[in-house]
Amino acid sequence: xxxxxxxxxxxxxxxxxxxxxxxxxxxxxxxxxxxxxxxxxxxxxxxxxxxxxxxxxxxxxxxxxxxxxxxxxxxxxxxxxxxxxxxxxxxxxxxxxxxxxxxxxxxxxxxxxxxxxxxxxxxxxxxxxxxxxxxxxxxxxxxxxxxxxxxxxxxxxxxxxxxxxxxxxxxxxxxxxxxxxxxxxxxxxxxxxxxxxxxxxxxxxxxxxxxxxxxxxxxxxxxxxxxxxxxxxxxxxxxxxxxxxxxxxxxxxxxxxxxxxxxxxxxxxxxxxxxxxxxxxxxxxxxxxxxxxxxxxxxxxxxxxxxxxxxxxxxxxxxxxxxxxxxxxxxxxxxxxxxxxxxxxxxxxxxxxxxxxxxxxxxxxxxxxxxxxxxxxxxxxxxxxxxxxxxxxxxxxxxxxxxxxxxxxxxxx
Numbered sequence: 001x002x003x004x005x006x007x008x009x010x011x012x013x014x015x016x017x018x019x020x021x022x023x024x025x026x027x028x029x030x031x032x033x034x035x036x037x038x039x040x041x042x043x044x045x046x047x048x049x050x051x052x053x054x055x056x057x058x059x060x061x062x063x064x065x066x067x068x069x070x071x072x073x074x075x076x077x078x079x080x081x082x083x084x085x086x087x088x089x090x091x092x093x094x095x096x097x098x099x100x101x102x103x104x105x106x107x108x109x110x111x112x113x114x115x116x117x118x119x120x121x122x123x124x125x126x127x128x129x130x131x132x133x134x135x136x137x138x139x140x141x142x143x144x145x146x147x148x149x150x151x152x153x154x155x156x157x158x159x160x161x162x163x164x165x166x167x168x169x170x171x172x173x174x175x176x177x178x179x180x181x182x183x184x185x186x187x188x189x190x191x192x193x194x195x196x197x198x199x200x201x202x203x204x205x206x207x208x209x210x211x212x213x214x215x216x217x218x219x220x221x222x223x224x225x226x227x228x229x230x231x232x233x234x235x236x237x238x239x240x241x242x243x244x245x246x247x248x249x250x251x252x253x254x255x256x257x258x259x260x261x262x263x264x265x266x267x268x269x270x271x272x273x274x275x276x277x278x279x280x281x282x283x284x285x286x287x288x289x290x291x292x293x294x295x296x297x298x299x300x301x302x303x304x305x306x307x308x309x310x311x312x313x314x315x316x317x318x319x320x321x322x323x324x325x326x327x328x329x330x331x332x333x334x335x336x337x338x339x340x341x342x343x344x345x346x347x348x349x350x351x352x353x354x355x356x357x358x359x360x361x362x363x364x365x366x367x368x369x370x371x372x373x374x375x376x377x378x379x380x381x382x383x384x385x386x387x388x389x390x391x392x393x394x395x396x397x398x399x400x401x402x403x404x405x406x407x408x409x410x411x412x413x
Contacts, residue, residue: 055269060403061177063262064396066157068255071262072108075101078269085272093275094268100261107258142204144250145225147190147216150233151207153177153395154243157259158252161185165201174389177397205249233394234308236267243396259396266399271315274406278318280413285350289412292349292377293322295336296356300344302326304333308394312402316409321347341371348375351382353408355391384408 063070075096082095096104143165146152152167156178166188171178188197205226208217220227228249233239240260247256282288293313295301302322303309313320325347326337344352352375356362363385372378386408391401 055266055273055403057400057403057407060266061397061400063266064157064259064399066255066259068108068111068258071258072105074269075104075262075265078265078272082268082272085276089276093272096261096265096268100264104258104261104265107254107261111254111258142250143201145190145198145203145206145220147207147212148209148230149393150239150242150395151230151246153393153397154246155207155250156182157396158243158247158255159250163250165203166190166198176387177389177393177400207246234306235311236263236308236398239263239394239396239398263396263399267402270399270402270406274315274409277406277410277413281319281409284413288319289350290321290347291316291319291351291353291409292325292344292347293320293353294339294344294355296354296362300339300341301336302339304330304335304337306333307335308398309391309401312398312405315402316405319409321349341369344372345375349377350380351384351408351412352377353384353386353405355386355388357388359385382412384411 059070059074063074079095079101082093085093095101142163144155144159144163145165146155147168149168149171152164152171155164161182162185164186167183167186167190169189169191172180172183172189188201190198202223203220203225205228206220207228207230208220209230210232217227228246231238231242231245233242240263243256243260243263244253247253247259293302293309295303302325303313304326305311305314305323310323310326313323317323325339325343326333329339330337354362363383366372366378366383377383386401386404390397390404393401
């Protein structure tokens with residue numbers, strides 16, 4: 001009888017909590033349906049699909065950085081907007097499956113409950129709440145060492161920054177992705193000058209790359225540090241799979257799963273935005289404007305079809321002329337394909353999107369370069385610069401790269 005009291009109360013509490021949560025979900029569902037019906041009627045009255053709100057970049061960035069509340073809010077908003085757009089436009093709009101939508105909301109509720117327990121003092125919890133806190137939300141003290149930008153980016157979204165002992169060199173400079181308020185909580189950079197300090201911090205797990213120096217790997221092994229080799233992140237699918245793996249390793253599986261569901265929903269939402277934009281662009285231009293995507297370091301190059309950027313460009317194949325050039329010039333290339341100025345002139349794009357670390361210098365160079373002055377994009381000032389760190393980040397921020405690519409197209413309206 002005593003055992004029933006000890007274990008029965010926690011079980012009863014959990015059952016009651018889920019009954020309440022599902023009841024609230026059902027009530028919210030009916031409220032959403034009423035709201036949807038009103039919004040559809042308003043949209044039909046306007047007869048203007050383009051008035052549906054476009055995605056706010058700062059919200060997208062916050063969600064990809066691990067903000068659970070923003071993830072849940074955007075997933076719900078996008079689901080309603082996809083239904084609205086399907087009612088007022090003949091174009092096909094996408095949304096995550098009802099099963100994945102429900103899963104995201106359940107995960108969010110569970111993490112909010114966990115957060116409320118974490119903020120409470122265990123001494124103030126009721127006996128059955130204290131039991132639940134101890135059994136379900138027990139935390140371990142881990143210290144993580146991410147050797148790659150991708151690993152650090154994923155870990156910053158999943159874990160407390162105080163659990164990360166160091167960041168890859170130069171990462172702190174990319175404040176447009178990683179604000180100083182976050183990175184300043186991490187004491188060290190990973191470089192040879194800090195090797196002794198890193199040793200003293202005694203990391204538990206290191207996330208290493210296949211190109212890591214053998215001596216570094218051996219030193220970590222000798223110290224007893226567990227090693228996780230990072231996979232190749234050459235697609236959104238591979239990024240999501242690695243995210244789930246890291247979530248399990250750092251004991252944040254629910255947050256990792258929610259973030260993968262958010263990534264799926266975000267890609268659909270941006271696809272829908274592209275569908276709306278395409279109709280308007282073609283109507284304005286009397287056809288599809290030709291868009292060329294360039295990387296610039298010391299010279300110009302274009303991404304290969306197999307690169308992560310190439311896969312994003314495939315989504316705008318209606319406008320993109322980059323991948324056709326890359327496939328014809330260097331079939332099978334893994335990363336980039338060089339392109340000369342003469343070839344840019346020959347392709348004569350209506351718009352050029354450029355990724356570079358030195359925007360001001362290149363902007364001046366293009367404006368004064370006689371070999372490019374006859375390119376339509378140059379003459380009409382349709383040169384658009386995008387952030388290099390975002391576009392070349394093999395992490396969850398690839399979604400942000402896709403968003404910025406579509407926003408660049410929108411500037412042609």
